Amino acid sequence: MTAAVVDAPALRRSLARLQARRRWGAIVLTLPLLVFLLFTFLVPIAALLLRAVENPEVARALPRTGQALAGWDRASEPPPAAFAALAADLAAIGESADAGALARRLNTEAPGARSLIMGTYRAQPIDGDAAQVREQMLALDARWGELGYWQAIAKNSSHWTPDYLLTALDLRRSADGSIEQVAPDQRVFLRILWRTFEISLVVTLACLLLGYPLAYWLATLPARQANVLMILVLVPFWTSILVRVAAWIVLLQREGLVNKALMSLSVVQEPLTMLFNRSGVIVAMVHILLPFMILPLVSVMKGVPPTYLRAAVSLGSPPLAAFFRVYLPQTYPGIGAGALLVFILSIGYYVTPALLGGADDQMLSYYIAQYTNVDINWGMACALGAVLLAATLVLYAVYRRVVKAELSLG
Numbered sequence: 001m002t003a004a005v006v007d008a009p010a011l012r013r014s015l016a017r018l019q020a021r022r023r024w025g026a027i028v029l030t031l032p033l034l035v036f037l038l039f040t041f042l043v044p045i046a047a048l049l050l051r052a053v054e055n056p057e058v059a060r061a062l063p064r065t066g067q068a069l070a071g072w073d074r075a076s077e078p079p080p081a082a083f084a085a086l087a088a089d090l091a092a093i094g095e096s097a098d099a100g101a102l103a104r105r106l107n108t109e110a111p112g113a114r115s116l117i118m119g120t121y122r123a124q125p126i127d128g129d130a131a132q133v134r135e136q137m138l139a140l141d142a143r144w145g146e147l148g149y150w151q152a153i154a155k156n157s158s159h160w161t162p163d164y165l166l167t168a169l170d171l172r173r174s175a176d177g178s179i180e181q182v183a184p185d186q187r188v189f190l191r192i193l194w195r196t197f198e199i200s201l202v203v204t205l206a207c208l209l210l211g212y213p214l215a216y217w218l219a220t221l222p223a224r225q226a227n228v229l230m231i232l233v234l235v236p237f238w239t240s241i242l243v244r245v246a247a248w249i250v251l252l253q254r255e256g257l258v259n260k261a262l263m264s265l266s267v268v269q270e271p272l273t274m275l276f277n278r279s280g281v282i283v284a285m286v287h288i289l290l291p292f293m294i295l296p297l298v299s300v301m302k303g304v305p306p307t308y309l310r311a312a313v314s315l316g317s318p319p320l321a322a323f324f325r326v327y328l329p330q331t332y333p334g335i336g337a338g339a340l341l342v343f344i345l346s347i348g349y350y351v352t353p354a355l356l357g358g359a360d361d362q363m364l365s366y367y368i369a370q371y372t373n374v375d376i377n378w379g380m381a382c383a384l385g386a387v388l389l390a391a392t393l394v395l396y397a398v399y400r401r402v403v404k405a406e407l408s409l410g
Contacts, residue, residue: 045389052382055161057105058153061098062089066157069150078150080130086153087133090117091124108377109152109163116143164383189367193387196363199281199353200346206286207293207342208335215297215334220306230298233291241288245355248284249275252356280356288352289345293338300334340399344392364388 059066064085072078093099099121106113119141120126126136137144155173156163166172166179170187174180181187214233218226236244251257252274259271274280304327312322350365364384371381 048382052386057101058156059159061102064089069154080134083134084130087126090121106152110148164379168383168387200343203285203346204343211293215294219301252280276358278361281353284352289342292341296337297334304330
């Protein structure tokens with residue numbers, strides 16, 4: 001007994017060292033994955049969120065002008081010192097590309113600012129005292145007497161701005177800094193976001209209606225037959241999305257196979273318009289995303305004992321009632337996981353709506369690509385991406401809350 005008591009502290013230290021080695025071993029094994037996720041997932045998301053509120057073009061190119069406009073009331077003409085500061089800032093810009101970036105940024109706030117900024121930039125140097133510089137700039141371009149351009153400069157003189165995020169929500173900052181809705185004819189992004197959710201919801205419901213019976217069949221088949229059919233389900237994973245979309249273009253066009261089959265069967269008298277509209281987008285997206293619904297359903301259904309259904313029937317329940325009361329509730333986790341997976345993948349789709357849809361069928365990702373590749377407006381692209389990310393996180397949070405509620409009730 002005495003020896004055991006004496007050795008207890010040493011035994012505890014030995015166990016602690018063993019547990020520490022195991023913890024460090026686990027950390028070392030998972031460290032490459034953590035580093036990979038950090039640099040390929042977390043860092044890009046952080047950069048996206050940062051760029052959505054970053055506004056470097058005006059603050060970097062016009063630092064003196066921002067200081068000169070700091071106390072301006074934005075209702076009267078700017079002081080002559082602001083004209084002199086602007087001329088000095090434009091003269092200090094060495095690369096025309098930097099002046100072009102400044103002009104593009106201000107042009108998004110005040111149309112016409114691009115030609116105004118570039119014209120004044122090319123006219124540098126403009127010398128003299130503040131009053132003389134003001135007269136020269138007004139003589140060069142009378143638009144420098146309009147308040148809208150100066151208000152755009154003053155509003156964007158800070159390195160950080162909520163304007164991109166506000167625009168993504170159809171809001172804006174007024175000249176006095178208050179937040180208001182944009183004009184009705186300019187409220188487009190919330191409508192696009194709603195359209196994205198609408199298409200994604202239709203695709204998710206279609207995948208569920210098509211995938212649930214197929215998953216049930218696969219879960220009840222013998223293992224060999226189920227494996228063969230599962231390979232057929234997974235075939236779309238081995239084909240490029242672009243190839244599948246091109247195949248649907250061939251199938252759905254007016255002279256395509258689908259229209260020819262319908263006309264040969266006398267279902268329709270003239271070819272249907274199934275391309276470059278919402279129908280073609282939904283059909284192609286359901287085809288691409290259906291496996292993401294089937295796989296979670298099959299994995300959950302295989303864990304449901306078939307004896308439950310037979311027991312309910314043997315106790316007098318009709319087969320259909322037994323299915324809905326006994327079998328279906330046990331597959332809710334698979335339905336939730338598949339629906340969440342399909343919906344989240346749908347709201348980020350770009351290629352399929354861009355190739356198969358019309359102008360009123362484009363989803364939010366299309367406009368993110370437009371701002372990135374065409375308009376070169378990284379702030380707006382990142383703001384729309386942040387809105388899409390926030391929507392995804394909210395959906396996931398709602399799903400987790402619903403799952404926890406079902407588990408607590410169960």
